[in-house]
Amino acid sequence: MVTASQKLPAELRYHEELAVLAAADRDPKPAGWRLSPRAVRRFIIGDDKLGVSRKFWGDDPLVDRCIVALMGMQGLILVGEPGTAKSLLSELLAAAISGDSLLVVQGSAGIIEDHLRYGWNYALLLAEGPSERALVASPVMAAMRDGKVARIEELTRCAPEVQDTLISLLSERTVATPELGSGRETRAVQGFNVIATANLRDLGVNEMSSALKRRFNFETVLPIADPSFERELVARQVRERLVGQDVGASLSPDVVDVLVSVFRDLRTGTTSEGAVVTRPKSVMSTAEAVNVGHAALLDAHYLDGATPGGGHVARQVEGVVFKDDAEDQRKYRAYVDTVVKARARSSRVWADYFKAAKARSDG
Amino acid sequence: MDNGTLIRDIRSRLFDEKGKVWLAPIRHHSPACAAALAAMIREIRPSQILVEGPEDYTRLIPDLLHPETQPPVAIAALVDHKDRPRIAAYFPLCAHSPEFVALKEGKAIGAELAFFDLSSDRFGAEDAADLPPHPRAIQDEAAFDSGDYVRRLAEELGCRDGFELWDHLFETRIGTPDWRAFFADVGSYCAGLRATSPSAEVTDGINARREAHMARALQRAAGKGPVIAVIGGFHAAGLLSKPSGPAERGKPESMSRSYLIRYGYREMDALMGYGAGLPQPAWYERLWQAHLAQPDRMDWQAVAQDVVGAFVGEMRGKGITIAVPQQVELLRSAQLLSRLRARPGALRHDLIDALRSSLLKGEAGSLDVWSERFLTFLQGHRLGRVPESAGQPPLVADAFARARAAGFDVTDGRRRTRALDIRRKPAHLAASRFAHAMSLLDTTFVQHEGGPDLITGAQLTLLIEHWLYAWSPQVEAKLIEASIHGDTLPAACLGALLAARADLQAEGRGGEVLPLVILIKRGLLAGLGAEISPLFDELVRGLQVSARIDDTARALQDLAVLHKARGPLSLRDVLDPAPLFQAAYLRTVYLCGDLEKTGPESLGDALTALRLISDLLRDDIGEGLDAALFDAAMVRLEQVGPPPELLGAALAIRIQNGYLRPERLAEAVRGQFAGSHLETADQIRILTGVMKVAPALLWTEPQILTAVDDFLTNVSETDFFNLLPGLRLVFTELSPRETDRLAECLAETAGGRAVDFAARTTQVSQSEAEIGRVFEQEFRATLEHDGLADWFDGALTESRIP
Structure with a gap:
């Protein structure tokens, strides 16, 4: 049952839109691409005329640059703070260009070279010796063979020597398999490229070598700059999460405003009134705001049986965002005691938020 | 008329072939408009060309078209009005400005040329109250980049802002032979802008008056043979409707003088902040040059290669290499981006995007180092030239004459150095005053390289001032900006000082007196002499109300220097600072009454202030001040039970000035040391005060040293470690020489010599x-x-x- 999955890959989720775009696509396509670059662009930033929804917000030129980078011989690496929809963008690009966003390597400290090149089915290897059948291609090698886009998530979490495997893959565009006989190799078919995502500043990430950096075009995905737009986005995404769940309630504009303001204040370090706020270490991304909004709604609906208000948001913010860093909690308390307190005087939703936040920190 | 009809209407009415009136709606500094305009003029061969621009500028057209004139140049107008500060307004023109091209082409076919807008003395007269007194551009095009129409259209076409939208729609068509369609499109685009602008912007105030004036001028011209009117696109619709309102009659309320001056791309780009025209002139100049080289076919590929090549060259000159693969990637990305965005070739934004993609390796904020370098490159640094016959604005002429009189070599723009012996040679002092005046006006003419700093009082023992100087167009541009303050150097300096004073008040620092004293000093260094008296009067008033003792004490110290000064800061024979000096002293004594309330955050400031006053009273320059008043204030302070630091300071000052016997301090110190305190560190707070104002007491008054020594000898080891950070801080007040001195004294009490306690030599068996x-x-x-x-x-x- 496909429909019961929690989350479908983009090419299935949006398969109707992709079909519409393909049918209407008259522009030239680079070799190996399912859609023309312009259709890929329309798939990601939307096209009202074709009924294609917008899926990535805030920086259209960035989308253009990504598409153009993928047409060339350089890989594309998306960097930026956590929660800025880097992975989403990478998934959408792969789905639109190759019709397949599942060729993914999830980067971690446990990744070894085999995960980027190829491994073996050891039972077959022992029984038959090295053979095509016994060889297990990595997603990257599969993408080369089929002319598709391979995705590598969190590249900088891999050990540097493993990362460097990509250098030869990206410059030679071939994987040699000497075990199958001398001269045996898999050459990349037209359409192959790599989209990596990485965090360059988080704890526990590895530095990239300059040789590898040279083989990638870097694109930075920034947090959303426009507050009104962020509010709209959060409200919409919370609504989308509730599709298929029997929850009638929704977040009122006032509540969304409180939610987004809290996140923006703590993310940027200045409030809309210009007051300075000490920034916590926690990630205050739009994605986290959606998580909090969603959780607040469920809390209000299932546990409280009330309309979601500032108090529900306040109760979730601390639990969802400030996991267990005492320093962060102090900064957040200071924020509540100054900025939120001042706003609580003139707004009921803020007053609600303040009361709940104080109750938590005092209790 | 609904907006759709309005937009269509414009298309059909721009060119009145029967009435022989052609309107050319343009955007300032747009090469595509310039190219279309040149084609239009060559085809129509009008007998008159009217250009949007104040009509009093018409007399500058011969200078503008002089063979020696090389754009970028600007027409600068200084507008005086009896009720408001002077305004300096600029009308910049570069080689690819449609207005400049129209005048040049018009001259070639012998047409009559004129500017036909309201004269500059009627400009901005009615909204004077809101005008900031800083330079403003006369061409205002804010509408091109904001507003619903632009935003919606940009969204539709996938452009990020009005600039990209303009390039996408119009600059891509540079060199099109069909100028009729081009201007019809510009006209309807601008009509769209106008229709969605707030109606106040269109119909109220200056815009409506200007349009009525231009419409009337156009009507007058229409009878006399074919006429082309070059106007900012936003006004096209206004000119097509019947002129409303009465003609401008009567004497204008302002007076305006205009000059043709040389200008630079950097300054032009800076004016873009005020919304006039397209930014980054060097980029558009390249488009223009490419069009001139091949008028019938624009080679976009070559433009991109040319720009990237030039950028790589400029970077190489700065020691930054861009490897060939990166250049290839840059060009490839730019080309593909332009194709993706349906453009004939890479535009400015495509190149900027491509540069980010290909050169940046790592995470970037909104403006990264490469984009910044490239934007600066696209801005360019070309400087224009004007013929000598064009004359100079008065302040520029005055400064130039003074520079020559003061012996500065201003024959060319080369950087030179000059050393001035300001204390012994009157001619050098005069030159120094000129240099200070130019630096006060921020003209970039001089740079202080070394010598005494008479403002902060640093390195006062040096005799020679060293300056680096160069006369450049930027200096002239800055002088014209400074013209809002006055027409001669002294007048402009005084104006600038008064403006700085007004800024202080606006910042809420009007009550501070030290900044005022600094302004006075700057004025004196610039040679203002008696003209400085308005600031003196302000200072008198300021001293009656000043509320902070540290600020007032510093002002007092500076005034003492002014009082006694000879040489550059001398006030002799001009103004008498003695009453001010006394007033400042009395105010500080008065403010001592507030000291008991000093909070921990301002203790340092208060102690510094006390030390300043005490030092002043014991110095020659404090002569004439009644020391007894200060002593009485210290007695009061001692009696009200102030924080221990201030108690220590008050006692120490009294001892130092001979009003008190040292036993009293020794006793107080012992009392504090032995007292009960919440924190061990509080025991030595009194010592902080003593050391801050009179450290010498430690070695001149043995009882005090003994008290400290006894305390430190008997304190437990734990307490000593708690005290250590505080003690360190206290003793850092001492200079190395004083530390040695103190060590000697201590060693003597312990029976030995200081060196015996220094480094211990270890005997090695x-x-x-x-x-x-x-x-x-x-x-x-x-x-x-x-x-x-x-x-x-x-x-x-x-x-x-x-």
Whole structure:
């Protein structure tokens, strides 16, 4: 049952839109691409005329640059703070260009070279010796063979020597398999490229070598700059999460405003009134705001049986965002005691938020 | 008329072939508009060309078209009005400005040329109250980049802002032979802008008056043969409707003088902040040059290669290399981006995007180092030239004459140095005053390289001032900006100082007196002399209300210097600072009454202030001040039970000035040391005060040293460690020489000499020496074994270097 999955890959989720775009696509396509670059662009930033929804917000030129980078011989690496929809963008690009966003390597400290090149089915290897059948291609090698886009998530979490495997893959565009006989190799078919995502500043990430950096075009995905737009986005995404769940309630504009303001204040370090706020270490991304909004709604609906208000948001913010860093909690308390307190005087939703936040920190 | 009809209407009415009136709606500094306009003029061959621009500028057209004139140039107008500060307004023109191209083409076919907008003395007269007194551009095009129409259209076409939208729609069509369609499109685009602008912007105030004026001028011209009117696109619709309102009659309320001046791309780009025209002139100049080289076919590929090549060259000159693969990637990305965005070739934004993609390796904020370099490159640094016959604005002429009189070489723009012996040679002092005046006006003419800093009082023992100077167009541009303050150098300096004073008040720092004293000093250094008196009067008033003792004490100290000064800061024979000096002293004494309330955050400031006053009273320059008043204030302070630091300071000052016997302080110190405190560190707070204002008491008054010594000898080890950070802080007040002095005194009380306590030499026994020798041998052998012998020898050689 496909429909019961929690989350479908983009090419299935949006398969109707992709079909519409393909049918209407008259522009030239680079070799190996399912859609023309312009259709890929329309798939990601939307096209009202074709009924294609917008899926990535805030920086259209960035989308253009990504598409153009993928047409060339350089890989594309998306960097930026956590929660800025880097992975989403990478998934959408792969789905639109190759019709397949599942060729993914999830980067971690446990990744070894085999995960980027190829491994073996050891039972077959022992029984038959090295053979095509016994060889297990990595997603990257599969993408080369089929002319598709391979995705590598969190590249900088891999050990540097493993990362460097990509250098030869990206410059030679071939994987040699000497075990199958001398001269045996898999050459990349037209359409192959790599989209990596990485965090360059988080704890526990590895530095990239300059040789590898040279083989990638870097694109930075920034947090959303426009507050009104962020509010709209959060409200919409919370609504989308509730599709298929029997929850009638929704977040009122006032509540969304409180939610987004809290996140923006703590993310940027200045409030809309210009007051300075000490920034916590926690990630205050739009994605986290959606998580909090969603959780607040469920809390209000299932546990409280009330309309979601500032108090529900306040109760979730601390639990969802400030996991267990005492320093962060102090900064957040200071924020509540100054900025939120001042706003609580003139707004009921803020007053609600303040009361709940104080109750938590005092209790 | 609904908006759709309006937009269509414009298309059909721009060119009145029967009435022989052609309107050319343009955007300032747009090469595409310039190219279409040139084609239009060549085809129509009008007998008159009217250009949007104040009509009094018409007399500057001969200078503008003079063979020696090289854009970028600007027409600068200084507009005086009786009720408001002077305004400096600019009308910049570069080689690819449609207005400049129209005048040049018009001259070639012998057409009559004129500007036909409201004259500059009627400009901005009615909204004077809101006008900031800083330079403003006369062409205002804010509408091109904001507003619903632009935003919606940009969204539709996938452009990020109005600039990209303009380039996408119009600059891509540079060199099109069909100028009719081009201007019809510009016209309807601008009509769209106008229709969605707030109606107040369109119909109220200056815009409506200007349009009515231009419409009337156009009507007058229409009868006399074919006429082309070059106007900002936004006004096209206004000119097509019937002129409303009465003609401008009567004497204008302002007076305006205009000058043709040379201008620079950097200054032009800076004016873009005020919304006039397209930014980054060097980029558009390249488009224009490419069009001139091949008027019938624009080679976009070549433009991109040319720009990237030039950028790489400029970077190489700065020692930054861009590798060939990166250049290739840059060009490839730019080309593909332009194709993706349906453009004939890479535009400015495509190149900027491509540059970010291909050169940036790592995470970037909104403006990264490469984009910044590239934007600066696209801005360019071309400087224009004007013929000598064009004359100069008065302040520029005045400064230039003074520069020559003061012996500065201003024959060319080269950087030179000059050393001025300001205390012995009157001519050098005059030159120094000129240099200070130019620096006060921020003209970039001079740079202070060394010598005494009479403002902060640093390095006052130096005799010679060193300056670096160069006369550049930027200096002229800055002088014209400064013209809003006055027409001669002294008048402009005084104006600038008064403006700085007004800024202080606006910042809420009007109550501080020290900034005012600094302004006075700057004025004196610039040679203002008696003209400085308005600031003196302000200072008198300021001293009656000043509320902070540290600010007032510093002002007092500066005033003492002014009072006694000879040389550059001398006030002799001009103004008498003595009453001010007295007033400042009385105010500080008065403010001592507030000291008891000093909070911990301002203790440092208060102590510094007390030390300043006390030092002043014991110095020659404090002569004439009644020291008894200050002493009485210290007595009061001592009696009200102030924080221990201030108690220590008050007692120490009284002892130092001979009003009190040292026993009282020793007693107070012992009392504090022995008292009960919440924190151990509080015990020594009194010492902080003493050391801050009169550290010498420690060695001149043995009782005090004994009190401190006894305390430190008897304190427990734990307490000592708690006190240590505080003690360190207290004793850092001492200079190395004073530290030695104190050490001597302490050593004497302990019966010895300071050096005996310094470094202890350790006696090494023979057996220990033997162990060392064996170890060294083994160590050397190990290093030699590992092939690292030169480490050892190297280390020995280095350690021998003293």
